[in-house]
Amino acid sequence: MDYSQIRKTYTEELTRFFQGGPYPQRASADLRFGLDCQRNRVTKYGLTMQKKFEKDGAENEKSYEHVQYPYTYTLTKNHCDYETDFYKNGAMVGRSDITEETLYTGILNKQTQGQETYTCKNCGHTDLLSKFTSGCPMCGTTYEMPQVYPCISGYYTRPSLISKKLYKGMMKGGFWYFGLLGAILGLLAGLSIAEEQGYGLGGSIAMSLFMIGFFGGGLLLFSFIVMHLMLGPALAAKKVSQVSHEVQDSQATAATKARMEADLKRYDENFSYEYFEEKVLSLFRGIAFSENRSSLTIYDNADPLSYMDNIVDVEYRGTLEYVGSSVVENVLRISVKAYVVCAYYDNASGTVSFKKQVFHLILAKKVKKEDYGFTIHAVNCKKCAGSFDAIHVSTCPYCGSHYSLIEDNWVVNQITCVETAPHY
Ligand SMILES: [Zn+2]
Numbered sequence: 001m002d003y004s005q006i007r008k009t010y011t012e013e014l015t016r017f018f019q020g021g022p023y024p025q026r027a028s029a030d031l032r033f034g035l036d037c038q039r040n041r042v043t044k045y046g047l048t049m050q051k052k053f054e055k056d057g058a059e060n061e062k063s064y065e066h067v068q069y070p071y072t073y074t075l076t077k078n079h080c081d082y083e084t085d086f087y088k089n090g091a092m093v094g095r096s097d098i099t100e101e102t103l104y105t106g107i108l109n110k111q112t113q114g115q116e117t118y119t120c121k122n123c124g125h126t127d128l129l130s131k132f133t134s135g136c137p138m139c140g141t142t143y144e145m146p147q148v149y150p151c152i153s154g155y156y157t158r159p160s161l162i163s164k165k166l167y168k169g170m171m172k173g174g175f176w177y178f179g180l181l182g183a184i185l186g187l188l189a190g191l192s193i194a195e196e197q198g199y200g201l202g203g204s205i206a207m208s209l210f211m212i213g214f215f216g217g218g219l220l221l222f223s224f225i226v227m228h229l230m231l232g233p234a235l236a237a238k239k240v241s242q243v244s245h246e247v248q249d250s251q252a253t254a255a256t257k258a259r260m261e262a263d264l265k266r267y268d269e270n271f272s273y274e275y276f277e278e279k280v281l282s283l284f285r286g287i288a289f290s291e292n293r294s295s296l297t298i299y300d301n302a303d304p305l306s307y308m309d310n311i312v313d314v315e316y317r318g319t320l321e322y323v324g325s326s327v328v329e330n331v332l333r334i335s336v337k338a339y340v341v342c343a344y345y346d347n348a349s350g351t352v353s354f355k356k357q358v359f360h361l362i363l364a365k366k367v368k369k370e371d372y373g374f375t376i377h378a379v380n381c382k383k384c385a386g387s388f389d390a391i392h393v394s395t396c397p398y399c400g401s402h403y404s405l406i407e408d409n410w411v412v413n414q415i416t417c418v419e420t421a422p423h424y
């Protein structure tokens, strides 16, 4: 299957969506729901959000692939010039200082979908799945239809490893520094020579200018050589680790990935860290942007998390920290910390502010293989096999039996904000 169309267009589609355009064409039902919730939240406060992804490459390049027949999960990435602005009544009320990111997009494909058949739960008519897109062709019954593949399962951004802007900034900064130093040294030298020689005002100025040219030019030449050969890369590397901790972040990510996979492959030999990471972020967004958290089936906790009602955007800072996991009565629980920047709308001032935060999440699921075809918007009743949207419902609308999401997919047991100003 050729994903290249998705890889070429998704970045622009996402930019357009955040400017009020349609959903990205191949967005999965779960992703559409998440995007919709965020847009509703932003609109609720009378805000407009402009999010721009201007990618570097022609298409989103493949960075990871995980096959669990019949599904293939592909992660693609593209380095982007990135911008997030909030407007209210035509005036800018918030701008994120994150300007360069790598956009990650998850693409799910199902090899067997072409020949897949579907049987109507009402009249028993069986036909190719593709014939059921607008309900049963025989009796007209409409169901929540299964997902059409390939689809985009989720997306997130994370800091780019080496920031081009930062490096350029350092080179320019070094130039100014040496240039200014040359000017000061030249001025001092010029003035002292002029004084020693007993020059008048005109002579002093001329001598100072000459010395500034002499020192300034020499130092600029010197800085040019030093910055490019030695100091440039060294300072840039130092700056990268100081300012963004990007290098440490990527090491932390690698360590977390290794520990998590080693632990969790005991319960699911096909466990994929990358897919789980995307899942955590999409669940977090779903809960943060929900307007009806008490009935939300993906969140199983009495804490209403009302402070989240003012969150209008969530940026991932590239690290999921693995805390631990346990299995009790066949339920697997995974405890992780997510490093994010949340954009909060302030009712009093009408502005949006950005907070670095760390959230501790506990996720739970019955011990079994990950079901890549699962969508909460079309679950199947275990008793009557009826299909329905379970995001706010835990009772089958056809037969009335209880539906337990944890049997099929991840449920968030707990979310706590553990640090409000973390050191990244
Ligand atoms: Zn039918």
Ligand SMILES: [Zn+2]
Residues within 6 Å of the ligand: 381, 382, 383, 384, 385, 386, 396, 397, 398, 399, 400, 401
């Ligand atoms: Zn049922």
